[in-house]
Each structure stands twice: as C-alpha cells, then as structure tokens.
Amino acid sequence: MSDKRTAVFVVLDGLGDRPLKELGGKPPLDAAKTPTFDKLATEGQSALMNVIGPGITPGSDTAHLALFGYDPIAEYPGRGPLEAFGAGLETKPGDVAFRSNFATVDDNMVVLDRRAGRTFTPEEHAELQAALDGIEIDDVKVQFIATVEHRGALILKGEGLYAEISDVDPHETGKKILTVRALKPEAEKTAxxxxxxxxxxHERMRGLETNKERAKKGLPLANAILLRGPGRHSDVPPLPERYGIKAAVIAGGALYLGCAKYVGMEHIPVEGQTGTIDTNFDNIAMKTIETIKADYNYVFVHIKAPDNASHDGNAKEKILAIERTDTMVGTILDEVGDDVVIAIAGDHTTPVSVREHACDPVPIMFWSNFIRPDSVKRFSEKDAAKGALHTIKGIDVMPILLGYAGYIEKFGA
Amino acid sequence: MSDKRTAVFVVLDGLGDRPLKELGGKPPLDAAKTPTFDKLATEGQSALMNVIGPGITPGSDTAHLALFGYDPIAEYPGRGPLEAFGAGLETKPGDVAFRSNFATVDDNMVVLDRRAGRTFTPEEHAELQAALDGIEIDDVKVQFIATVEHRGALILKGEGLYAEISDVDPHETGKKILTVRALKPEAEKTAxxxxxxxxxxHERMRGLETNKERAKKGLPLANAILLRGPGRHSDVPPLPERYGIKAAVIAGGALYLGCAKYVGMEHIPVEGQTGTIDTNFDNIAMKTIETIKADYNYVFVHIKAPDNASHDGNAKEKILAIERTDTMVGTILDEVGDDVVIAIAGDHTTPVSVREHACDPVPIMFWSNFIRPDSVKRFSEKDAAKGALHTIKGIDVMPILLGYAGYIEKFGA
Known part of the structure; x- marks a missing residue:
C-alpha cells in the first residue's frame, strides 16, 4: 500500500460492561448517545476482543501491552519498569526496576509503618530523592524518583541483573525487612x-533533615525503602524498531504512560488531561489533531474516565464519559478523517455492577474512509458481536491498524 | 470478581449432527423441543466449537481432556491411564498404564484367541485378577483390575518408566505375542x-483353577495378557492445582469418568445413571443440585444417551435424549440458577447418518443471570453459528466458564 495514513487508537478504559437494570437491561455503551461511534461502526468493521485470551480478566498493564502488539505473557516485564516509565524515569534493556515505598523502621529494621505516614511535602520528597538517587553499590547504579505520597520508583542499572528475587517487604508491621534471596542462580548478584x-x-535516610523535622512533629520517619514488583526490562524491540513507526501517546494516567513509553512511544502532554470525567476533552482533541498532522505514524489516545465511573458503580457518569469521548472523536475526524485509520475500543470490561475488571470480551471497531464496511450500524457490545472481524485478540489490533495504515510490508513476493 | 459461582458443564455426548431428511432437513437438536435450552440461548452467549481443531474428528478421550482445559495433544497421556481411572484404579505421575485383554496362547506364545472367548464369570475374573495384581518385576509393581468380559487395566509403578514401546499384541491370531522394543532410549527399562x-x-495364569475348568468345558483358556494403549501419567497439574477449584464429575461411562478423574475430579455416583436413554435423568438432576449446593466449584455432568442413539442411527431416540436433558437442565436451574454459570455443549458431532464421530464443529452456549446476551434465540447448530462467541476451541471452555464463575485471577495489575 503506497497511501500511508496515521494509525490512531482511542482506548476508552473499562468500556465493556454488562446489562444494567437501571438502563433498561442495556450496558452503558449501548445506552449512551454516540452519533460519531455509530457512524464509524456503520462505515467500518467491528469485532469483539479478548484482550488477553478467552476467560482471562486483563490487568491494565497487560491489556495495554497486548493492544500495543506485545505478547502480554512472554513480553510482560512485570510492574517495575512500567511504573518507572510512568514516573518519568526510563529503563533500558537489562535494567531491573521496582516500585518503592518510604517506610518507618526501628534500629533492628523492624517495620513500624509501611508508608511512613503517607504524606510528604515537596521539600521532603526532594531531600529523600536526592539521598537515594545516585547510590552506587559495586558496579550497579541506582536511580530513584519520589512520585506521589510515600511512593516512588527505583531502577538498578548494571550488568547481569535479574528480577527473580524474593520479597523485601514483609507486608506487615512488626516484622523485620526481609533478606532477599535469589529465586534463580542468575539473580544472586541482584539479591x-x-x-x-x-x-x-537506611543509613542515608536516617540522618536527613526531613526526619529530624518529622520527629519533632511526631510524624513517622521515612528511614527505609520497601521495594516491590521487581521487573526486568527485557530485549523487546520498541515500536519504532519493530514496525519502523514514530509513535505518540496522549494519556493522563501514569501506568498507561508507563506502558506506552516502555514500548517506545513519545509522550505528548495535554493541558488539563486527567484520569477523570473532568479531563479536558477539547484539549485532547486539539492535541491529537496536531499530533496526527505532525510526522507521527501512530497516536494512542487514552481516556480513563469510563473506568473510574465503573469502579465507582456510576452508570450515569460512565455514559457521560462515553458521550464526551464520542464528541471528541467527532472533532478529530472532522479535521483529519481523511488522513487516518482509527480504532476505538475498550481495554477490558469493568461492569458498573461489579466495580472491578471482569473477563467479558470488549467491543472494538476499525474505520477509515477506504475500509470495507460490514453490516453493523452501532457501537455496542451486542452489535460488535455481529462484526466482520468476529473475535480478535488484543495482540491483533496493532497489525490490523498498521496493516491498513500502510506500515506493514507485504510478506512474500 | 468477588462474586463466585459454581461452574456447571453439561455435555450431551455426540450432540452435533447433520441435516436429516426424516427430520425435514434439520439435525436432531434443531428438531427437538428444547424450551430450557432456547431460554438459555436467548439470555446467554452461543458459539460453535472445534473441540480439538478445525477438521479434526475428536475421540471421546481427547475431546474431554480439551473440554477440561488440557491441551489434547501435548497433555494427552494415551489411553492407558484414562482407562485405568475409569476402571477404578488410580495412576500417579510417572506410572505407565495399559488396557489389557485376556487371551489364549499355545506353548509357543502363539495367539489362538485375542479375547479368550470373551465371556467370564465373576469368580473367574476374581481369580485372574488375584493372579496378576501385585506381580513385582525388579523394582516395578503391577496393579491389575479385570473389568468387563476379557478386558482389564494394568498399571506399572516404578522409577523411570516410559510409554514409548512397541506393540505386545500381534493383532492377529496365529502369530506369536510380540517382543517389545523401546521406541526411545529412556523406554529400555519399560520394554x-x-x-x-x-x-x-503366562506362568501364573496357565495353572489357575479357572483354566482347568475352562479346559473341561471346552472354553478358550485365559492364559496370557495382551497389553495395548500404553500411556504415561505425565506431570500435568490436576484441576484443584491448576485452578484452585474443587471439581466433581457426574457420569455413567467408564471412559468419561476416567478422563474426569485423571484431571482430579471427584466422582459423585448417581443411582440409575447409565450410558443409555434409560438413565435416570431425575436422579442426575437431584444429585447435580446437591453437588452445586455443596462446596464444589465445578460440576461436570455427562449424558451419554445422544451419542448411543447416533451410533445406532436412531434420530428419534437422539431427539428424546436431547429433550430429556433439556428438562433435566430446567429442573437444575429452577433450583440453583442464581448460583451458577453453566455451559451446555456437545463433545463432538456424531451424525445419525454416519453413525460415527465426525469433524463438524459442535454448538455450545454459556449462561448465567449476569451474562451479556447475544442475539441468538435458540440452541441449534445453525443458531449457534450466529453467537457472540463465534468459533471457540474445546480448550477455551474451562477458562470462559471459570472466568465468569470468578476462579481466574486478573492477569497483571
């Protein structure tokens, strides 16, 4: 295909749902007024999607890796590197990364508070971060960033590091921080x-000004770190290498940003983009249009609001989030519709009735001004089941999008 | 998902069929009156299922392993262990098991009758079994059970046993029992x-009272065993280990019981459950309800009658078997419908017109009181093809059932 388009992928987080009595037996997507989505469904191709596999409830991280074309089992690095990217650090292949908590321990390393009181001032964050970032142990360098409250991300950079180690965190107060063991021989050095x-x-943190002040105020000291979710950045080729594309991410939530950056997308910040219903849909539309007009070949737009509404059991707000996204996509396509191939989907089902991720497949549709329409006329769970693409997996989305957009070369002669 | 249900799986053996002239061009399922199944189809999700794979005609054993969530190729242990479990013995990982025939040989081990006349009294069975069960050769112990007519099951228990050996049975009379060779080096010991x-x-059997009596009556002597279908119980984790569930089987036929017990199900016996149209459907319903109300997380109910009717070429009886199962499922769901996720399916197609297993995909549907309905309104081969689940494989059934029932943890965060 000579005519190259920008591949655009809009994810409405937690979009899939189940019938709700309060909506006359319809799921929120079916009850919402979605003129743009219905036009795209009419002119495009629909499917249901098992993001990981039949019966498997996806996590947010594994779901997005699959949707970006990565095997969510074989290529899943664990939480550490994804959190690090989300926090603004950057792991490289071979690095091992962790989520970190500031914690309070006594002189025997017995944990007194797993979150060290939870609240910190920006100044405290800065001093703690400076104390930890840059530590060197043998040939291994530590990167550390404080993020929200007691949380942070920590990267180990060096040769021969592996993530297969036992827990640091005793997960209970009154117990000593655990001595880490290697869970496979290669991980001895890391342990x-x-x-x-x-x-x-602990040595560096205990003497900090922050802790002198916290002691005076009767606040728990931040004198230790608890590391969790170790993960190794493996040798997965990032998107530019795997597909030869320049890819952008427009997302508010740290974990989605983290997943996107892990696979090599560049973050395009949007003023007012948050993870809530109050996110600035107009700004997201404008920035998406701008990014499509720039030299990006792929743009991932993540809308978190439907999932938040689902977790809150709020069907009305979920409908509102869907309707606002529908309008946003209309604005984008009015401007650059002729230049794109677009897919609209959920990343998993979060039924308002359950308030948690569930295993039900999610609706997805693909549209461009040249695509072969199927007989589906609406974007809903029930209608998507009748789409020309039948059932696909999350890992199929990237090839379909990039195939239509012209970035996958003919296989064979 | 916090709300856990009991997963119930009802298999109508040999359910799938082809159009029959005598039924106005309909297959038996389509011609049967099935108010319960049609209600479940209307409120649930349907699919067609390739139990093994497209174009592959399933055996009963491989079909059930797949339906229980086991890879029917990589995890198939061969017939031996399945027959042993069905006969009431129990293999453990590492054991090698066989199907066994009593046979008649002459002094040179030339086979004169591969079934030793076929009929045996209970007393003969007992004496033969006692002569064979408990044999020890080097460090290997033999378990033996006589089952029906000339048939039995035999297990070798010991270290370093493998099933890759050549045939014992010459499969013809007038030929000597074959000397077994190892088909791979590890199997030398087993050979x-x-x-x-x-x-x-042969030494132990020739002198038995049974054979003195049979000689007097002019019956063929049972003075040798022919072993067939060697299989090794491999290290497959049983269901309780693989999914953390307590699983029950309600089945009449030995092979189905054998497959179910091989994967760790507990047998719940039902008075009057047979493999025929005269099986006691009411008792099966009552026992199924009781099992669902007990602490089982998964209940497999096997109805053999449709397959028997198919092998007999009896469309009327196949319809009757289907209609009685429909009523039975109605009774079960009237009582415990709110507590279950249920799947109804065939394990393979046995066309009445062919009287043998065939490769055609089979209908399946999933129902619970929370599931998202698709647009299918009836349970039939033709309608199932329009279901929201499209085409699934046998191995997908367990994850879908257990996913909806709440026994599969979220993958990722």
Whole structure:
C-alpha cells in the first residue's frame, strides 16, 4: 500500500460492561448517545476482543501491552519498569526496576509503618530523592524518583541483573525487612545488591533533615525503602524498531504512560488531561489533531474516565464519559478523517455492577474512509458481536491498524 | 470478581449432527423441543466449537481432556491411564498404564484367541485378577483390575518408566505375542519389564483353577495378557492445582469418568445413571443440585444417551435424549440458577447418518443471570453459528466458564 495514513487508537478504559437494570437491561455503551461511534461502526468493521485470551480478566498493564502488539505473557516485564516509565524515569534493556515505598523502621529494621505516614511535602520528597538517587553499590547504579505520597520508583542499572528475587517487604508491621534471596542462580548478584541497597538507603535516610523535622512533629520517619514488583526490562524491540513507526501517546494516567513509553512511544502532554470525567476533552482533541498532522505514524489516545465511573458503580457518569469521548472523536475526524485509520475500543470490561475488571470480551471497531464496511450500524457490545472481524485478540489490533495504515510490508513476493 | 459461582458443564455426548431428511432437513437438536435450552440461548452467549481443531474428528478421550482445559495433544497421556481411572484404579505421575485383554496362547506364545472367548464369570475374573495384581518385576509393581468380559487395566509403578514401546499384541491370531522394543532410549527399562511381565503372567495364569475348568468345558483358556494403549501419567497439574477449584464429575461411562478423574475430579455416583436413554435423568438432576449446593466449584455432568442413539442411527431416540436433558437442565436451574454459570455443549458431532464421530464443529452456549446476551434465540447448530462467541476451541471452555464463575485471577495489575 503506497497511501500511508496515521494509525490512531482511542482506548476508552473499562468500556465493556454488562446489562444494567437501571438502563433498561442495556450496558452503558449501548445506552449512551454516540452519533460519531455509530457512524464509524456503520462505515467500518467491528469485532469483539479478548484482550488477553478467552476467560482471562486483563490487568491494565497487560491489556495495554497486548493492544500495543506485545505478547502480554512472554513480553510482560512485570510492574517495575512500567511504573518507572510512568514516573518519568526510563529503563533500558537489562535494567531491573521496582516500585518503592518510604517506610518507618526501628534500629533492628523492624517495620513500624509501611508508608511512613503517607504524606510528604515537596521539600521532603526532594531531600529523600536526592539521598537515594545516585547510590552506587559495586558496579550497579541506582536511580530513584519520589512520585506521589510515600511512593516512588527505583531502577538498578548494571550488568547481569535479574528480577527473580524474593520479597523485601514483609507486608506487615512488626516484622523485620526481609533478606532477599535469589529465586534463580542468575539473580544472586541482584539479591546481594538489593540487600546492601536496603542497608545503605537506611543509613542515608536516617540522618536527613526531613526526619529530624518529622520527629519533632511526631510524624513517622521515612528511614527505609520497601521495594516491590521487581521487573526486568527485557530485549523487546520498541515500536519504532519493530514496525519502523514514530509513535505518540496522549494519556493522563501514569501506568498507561508507563506502558506506552516502555514500548517506545513519545509522550505528548495535554493541558488539563486527567484520569477523570473532568479531563479536558477539547484539549485532547486539539492535541491529537496536531499530533496526527505532525510526522507521527501512530497516536494512542487514552481516556480513563469510563473506568473510574465503573469502579465507582456510576452508570450515569460512565455514559457521560462515553458521550464526551464520542464528541471528541467527532472533532478529530472532522479535521483529519481523511488522513487516518482509527480504532476505538475498550481495554477490558469493568461492569458498573461489579466495580472491578471482569473477563467479558470488549467491543472494538476499525474505520477509515477506504475500509470495507460490514453490516453493523452501532457501537455496542451486542452489535460488535455481529462484526466482520468476529473475535480478535488484543495482540491483533496493532497489525490490523498498521496493516491498513500502510506500515506493514507485504510478506512474500 | 468477588462474586463466585459454581461452574456447571453439561455435555450431551455426540450432540452435533447433520441435516436429516426424516427430520425435514434439520439435525436432531434443531428438531427437538428444547424450551430450557432456547431460554438459555436467548439470555446467554452461543458459539460453535472445534473441540480439538478445525477438521479434526475428536475421540471421546481427547475431546474431554480439551473440554477440561488440557491441551489434547501435548497433555494427552494415551489411553492407558484414562482407562485405568475409569476402571477404578488410580495412576500417579510417572506410572505407565495399559488396557489389557485376556487371551489364549499355545506353548509357543502363539495367539489362538485375542479375547479368550470373551465371556467370564465373576469368580473367574476374581481369580485372574488375584493372579496378576501385585506381580513385582525388579523394582516395578503391577496393579491389575479385570473389568468387563476379557478386558482389564494394568498399571506399572516404578522409577523411570516410559510409554514409548512397541506393540505386545500381534493383532492377529496365529502369530506369536510380540517382543517389545523401546521406541526411545529412556523406554529400555519399560520394554524389558513388559517382556518379562508377559512371561510371568503366562506362568501364573496357565495353572489357575479357572483354566482347568475352562479346559473341561471346552472354553478358550485365559492364559496370557495382551497389553495395548500404553500411556504415561505425565506431570500435568490436576484441576484443584491448576485452578484452585474443587471439581466433581457426574457420569455413567467408564471412559468419561476416567478422563474426569485423571484431571482430579471427584466422582459423585448417581443411582440409575447409565450410558443409555434409560438413565435416570431425575436422579442426575437431584444429585447435580446437591453437588452445586455443596462446596464444589465445578460440576461436570455427562449424558451419554445422544451419542448411543447416533451410533445406532436412531434420530428419534437422539431427539428424546436431547429433550430429556433439556428438562433435566430446567429442573437444575429452577433450583440453583442464581448460583451458577453453566455451559451446555456437545463433545463432538456424531451424525445419525454416519453413525460415527465426525469433524463438524459442535454448538455450545454459556449462561448465567449476569451474562451479556447475544442475539441468538435458540440452541441449534445453525443458531449457534450466529453467537457472540463465534468459533471457540474445546480448550477455551474451562477458562470462559471459570472466568465468569470468578476462579481466574486478573492477569497483571
């Protein structure tokens, strides 16, 4: 295909749902007024999608990796590197990353508070971060960033590091921080480094001004770090390498940003983009149009609001989030419709009735001004089941989008 | 998902069929009156299912392994262990099991009758079984059970046993029992043990009272065993381990019981449950309700009658078997419908016109009181093809059932 388009992928987080009595037995997507989505369904191709596989309830991280074309099982790096990217750090292949908590321990490393009181001032964050970032143990360098409240992300950079180590966190107060063991022989070095790091971090943290002040105020000291969710950045080729594309992410939530950046997307910040119903849909539309007009080949737009409404059991707000996204997509396509191939989908089902992720497949549709329409006329769970694409998997989305957009070369002669 | 249900799986054996002239061009399921099934189809989700794969005609054993969530190719242990479980013995990982025939040989081990006349009294069975069960050869112990007519099951228990050996049975009379060879180096020990076992069994059997009596009556002597279908119980994790569930089987036929017990289900016996149209459907319904109300997380109910009717070429009886199962499922759901996720399916197609298993996909549907309905209104081959689940594989059934029932944890965060 010579005519290259920009591939646009809009994810309404937690879009899939189940019948709701309060909506006359319809799921929210079916009850919402979605003129743009219905036009796209009429002119495009629909499917139901098992994002991971039949019967499997996707997590947000595994779902997005699959939707970006990565095997969510074989290529899943664990939470650490995704959180690090989400926090603004950047792992490279071979790095091992963790989620981190500031914690309070006594002189024997017995955990007194797993979150060190939870609240910190920006100044405290800055001093704690400075104390931890840049630690060196043998040939391994530590990167650390404080994020929200007691949370942070920590990266180990060095040769021969692996994530298969036992827990640091005893997960209970009144217990000592655990001595880490290697869970496979290759991880011996990492276990040794982590044990030493926990000790060095404690030494550095205990004397900080922050803790003198917290002691005066009767606040729990931040004198230790608890590391969780170790993950190794494996040798997965990022999107530019795998598909030869320049890819952008427009998302508010840290984890979605983290997943997108892990696979090589560039973050395009949008003023007022949040994870809630109050996110600035107009700004997202404008920035998406701008990005499509720039030299990006793929743009991922993430709308978190439907999932938040689902977790709150709020059907009305879920409908509102869907309707606002419908309008937003209309604005985008009015401007650049002739230049794109677009897919609209959920990343998983979060039934308002359940308030948690569930295993039900989600609706998806593909549209461009040249695509072969099927007989579906609306965007809903029930209608998508009748689409020409039948049932697809999350990992199929990227090839279909990029295939239509002209970025996948003919296979064979 | 916090709300856990009991997963119920009802298999109508050989349910799938082809159009029949005598039924106005309909297959039996389509011609049957099935008010319960049609209600479930209307409120649930349908699919067609390739139990093994497209174009592959399933055996009963491989079909059920797939339906229980096991890879029917990679995790198939061969017939031996399944028959052993069906006969009431129990293999453990590492055991090698066989189907066994009593046979008649002459002094040179030339086979004169591959079934030793076929009929045996209970007393003969008991004496033969006692002579064979408990044989020890080197460090290998033999378990043996006589089952029906000349048939039995035999297990070898010991270290380093493998099933890759050549045939014992010459499959023709007038030929000597074959000397077994290892088909891979690891199986040398097993080949040696089996050759010695055939000799020892002959020694023990020839002098039995049973054979003195049979000689007097002019009946063929049961003075040898022919072993067939070697299989090794591999290290497949049983259902309780794989999914953390307590699973029950309600089935009459030995092979279905064998498959179910091989994967770790507990047998719930039902008075009057047989493999025929005269099976006691009411008792099966009552026992199924009782099992669902007990602490089982998964209940497999097997109805053999439709397959028997198909093998007999009896469309009327197949319809009757389907209609009685429909009523039975109605009784079950009237009582415990709010507590279950249920799937109804065939395990393979047995066209009345063919009288043997065939490769055609089979209808399946999933129902619970929370599931998203598709647009299908009836349970039939033709209608199932329009279901929201499109085409699934046998191995998908367990994840879908257990996913909806709440026994599969979210994958990722």
């Amino acid at each position: 040794k480094i982590v044990n030493e790091l926990i000790r060095v971090a | 040696k043990i089996v050759n010695e076992l055939i000799r020892v069994a």
